[in-house]
Amino acid sequence: MTVATDATPRTQTGVLVAQVIRRFGDRTVLDHLDLTIDDDELVVLLGPSGCGKSTLLRLLAGLDKPDGGRLEVPANRAIVFQGDRLLPWQRVLRNVTLGLHRPDADERARKALAEVNLAGRERAWPKQLSGGEAQRVALARALVSEPELVLLDEPFAALDAITRLRMHDLVHELRRKHHASMLLVTHDVDEAIALADRIVVMSDGRIGNTHTVQLSPADREASVAREQLRAALLADLGLASQH
Amino acid sequence: MTVLAPPAEAASRPSPPRDVFLPGDSRRQSPFASLRRRLRWPLGVYTTPVLILIVWEILAQAGVLKPTYAPAPTDIVSTTVELWRDGVLGPDLAISLQRAAIGLGIGLAVGIVTGVLGGFLRTGEYVFNGVAQILNTVPLLAVLPLFVVWFGIDELTKVLLIAFGAGVPMYLNLFAAIRGVDQRLIEMARTTGAGSWRVVTRVLVPGALPGFLVGLRFSLAYSILGLVAAETVNADEGLGFLITQAQTYLQTNKVFVGLVIYSILGLLADQVVRTLERVLLRWRPSYEAV
Ligand SMILES: Nc1ncnc2c1ncn2[C@@H]1O[C@H](COP(=O)(O)OP(=O)(O)OP(=O)(O)O)[C@@H](O)[C@H]1O
Ligand SMILES: [Mg+2]
Numbered sequence: 349m350t351v352a353t354d355a356t357p358r359t360q361t362g363v364l365v366a367q368v369i370r371r372f373g374d375r376t377v378l379d380h381l382d383l384t385i386d387d388d389e390l391v392v393l394l395g396p397s398g399c400g401k402s403t404l405l406r407l408l409a410g411l412d413k414p415d416g417g418r419l420e421v422p423a424n425r426a427i428v429f430q431g432d433r434l435l436p437w438q439r440v441l442r443n444v445t446l447g448l449h450r451p452d453a454d455e456r457a458r459k460a461l462a463e464v465n466l467a468g469r470e471r472a473w474p475k476q477l478s479g480g481e482a483q484r485v486a487l488a489r490a491l492v493s494e495p496e497l498v499l500l501d502e503p504f505a506a507l508d509a510i511t512r513l514r515m516h517d518l519v520h521e522l523r524r525k526h527h528a529s530m531l532l533v534t535h536d537v538d539e540a541i542a543l544a545d546r547i548v549v550m551s552d553g554r555i556g557n558t559h560t561v562q563l564s565p566a567d568r569e570a571s572v573a574r575e576q577l578r579a580a581l582l583a584d585l586g587l588a589s590q591h
Numbered sequence: 592m593t594v595l596a597p598p599a600e601a602a603s604r605p606s607p608p609r610d611v612f613l614p615g616d617s618r619r620q621s622p623f624a625s626l627r628r629r630l631r632w633p634l635g636v637y638t639t640p641v642l643i644l645i646v647w648e649i650l651a652q653a654g655v656l657k658p659t660y661a662p663a664p665t666d667i668v669s670t671t672v673e674l675w676r677d678g679v680l681g682p683d684l685a686i687s688l689q690r691a692a693i694g695l696g697i698g699l700a701v702g703i704v705t706g707v708l709g710g711f712l713r714t715g716e717y718v719f720n721g722v723a724q725i726l727n728t729v730p731l732l733a734v735l736p737l738f739v740v741w742f743g744i745d746e747l748t749k750v751l752l753i754a755f756g757a758g759v760p761m762y763l764n765l766f767a768a769i770r771g772v773d774q775r776l777i778e779m780a781r782t783t784g785a786g787s788w789r790v791v792t793r794v795l796v797p798g799a800l801p802g803f804l805v806g807l808r809f810s811l812a813y814s815i816l817g818l819v820a821a822e823t824v825n826a827d828e829g830l831g832f833l834i835t836q837a838q839t840y841l842q843t844n845k846v847f848v849g850l851v852i853y854s855i856l857g858l859l860a861d862q863v864v865r866t867l868e869r870v871l872l873r874w875r876p877s878y879e880a881v
Contacts, residue, residue, distance in 0.1 A: 380785075409782055410777055410782075411781075411782065424784075425778075425782075426782065426783065427782050429779060431774060431777040433775055434799070435776060435780075435793065436874055436875070437798070437800075437872075437874040437875075437876075438793060438796040438797070442793070446785050446789065446793060447780075447783030447784035447785045447789070448784075449786075471875075473874050474874075475874065475875075489783060490783075493784060494781070564737045565768055585676060
């Protein structure tokens with residue numbers, strides 16, 4: 349494979365996934381998958397449970413190596429896992445500064461915590477946080493290094509509906525401030541519509557249908573185009589008959 | 592035939608059990624519970640030992656227990672004071688403590704260094720693990736004769752036996768603790784851009800700390816066992832000497848003095864680990880019994 353051994357990047361920004369294969373034993377979870385994410389674009393990845401969304405995210409994060417194909421990602425990237433993965437023996441602030449080496453680390457961590465509405469909880473232990481608070485700390489930890497690529501694996505799945513809406517506002521706000529490519533995995537079609545520039549649906553180990561979302565914030569909440577998109581997504585997920 | 596009508600079934604059927612939860616202090620208190628609360632037992636885990644001591648004292652005073660069999664606790668205390676005043680106990684105790692400290696120091700140093708190497712490096716695992724597993728199956732008391740043959744009957748044997756007792760459990764527990772740190776947390780730390788040093792100091796070391804403290808507990812306990820065993824060899828000074836000599840002259844009270852001091856050393860060691868756990872593992876809310 350001459351392609352795989354070519355280590356020089358072909359693109360300078362964003363994410364490039366080309367013909368990526370990932371196998372577990374004799375099960376091929378990712379089968380020649382292609383995906384590109386532009387600079388500053390938020391792509392939402394939808395797909396049924398077990399289809400390989402987390403597997404793809406792990407490849408993009410560099411935690412696993414592909415069995416074939418090619419991935420190109422910015423070196424400065426962050427991942428928010430499915431589950432908060434906070435260090436139970438460190439206070440919230442130190443959890444956020446884990447990857448920071450500059451002298452103003454504490455200051456920046458405080459700012460990141462304030463951005464996720466957790467100002468004042470810096471000295472709490474992770475065990476003292478609610479599920480949603482812990483997940484927000486994980487988000488702050490990812491954002492504090494101002495990454496060029498943020499990978500989010502169902503980051504809001506454990507949150508209640510109201511907090512989740514706040515988190516959506518937070519994501520919009522963060523996108524205005526920090527310019528980063530984002531890949532967000534979710535099961536929630538409404539969340540996808542609320543946040544995405546583009547929605548891609550995974551099926552059979554590849555990206556199936558792609559929907560570019562060019563709706564105004566108001567139209568994302570309620571409009572005919574929104575309902576059409578929603579119906580199309582549900583059809584892609586094989587849930588059309590229920591609606 | 593007259594049949595007595597059974598009582599109405601609906602009325603006799605017991606209602607399904609229900610739980611009612613109220614704030615702790617407004618709970619209905621039985622007289623016994625309130626009495627217990629008022630007499631808040633101050634001795635905690637030492638209740639049973641104190642009870643045993645009291646019963647023992649009474650039996651000894653009543654003459655049920657012969658002094659040569661088990662002298663009264665008060666007798667043991669006065670013997671201790673007497674031995675201390677005579678200047679016998681002090682030097683012996685100092686010698687024993689010195690042995691324990693040197694042995695423990697060597698054992699912990701070796702156990703921790705090899706444990707860290709074995710835990711962090713696969714090569715370290717291959718070098719040390721097999722030996723440690725084998726040594727772990729050899730009872731401490733069984734190697735004593737071998738140590739006497741190898742290292743003579745002087746201080747070296749005693750110190751090395753204590754070090755052996757302390758080192759092996761420290762290695763095994765530290766190794767398991769480092770390898771047992773949640774892989775997902777290590778993975779997460781790496782993705783944040785934390786370098787190896789951060790991963791070690793903020794994830795692996797704190798994550799391995801609970802297991803390290805378990806190792807420390809075993810090390811202290813085994814080093815005291817090693818001390819007792821070592822001091823039976825060619826005892827000419829130290830607590831072991833005190834006990835052996837007392838045994839020769841059937842001075843049961845002096846034997847007990849030695850045993851009590853050994854057990855106090857054990858309790859102190861345990862207390863040290865408890866304190867360390869309280870300070871170092873604050874982040875871990877542990878189960879509190881009612
Ligand atoms: N380390 C592994 N070893 C073996 N099989 C694995 C491993 N990781 C994932 N798989 C398998 O790969 C498939 C895809 O897993 P993945 O975690 O990517 O699913 P997912 O799309 O993220 O699902 P969910 O929405 O439930 O999180 C699953 O069938 C899973 O069993
Ligand atoms: Mg997943």
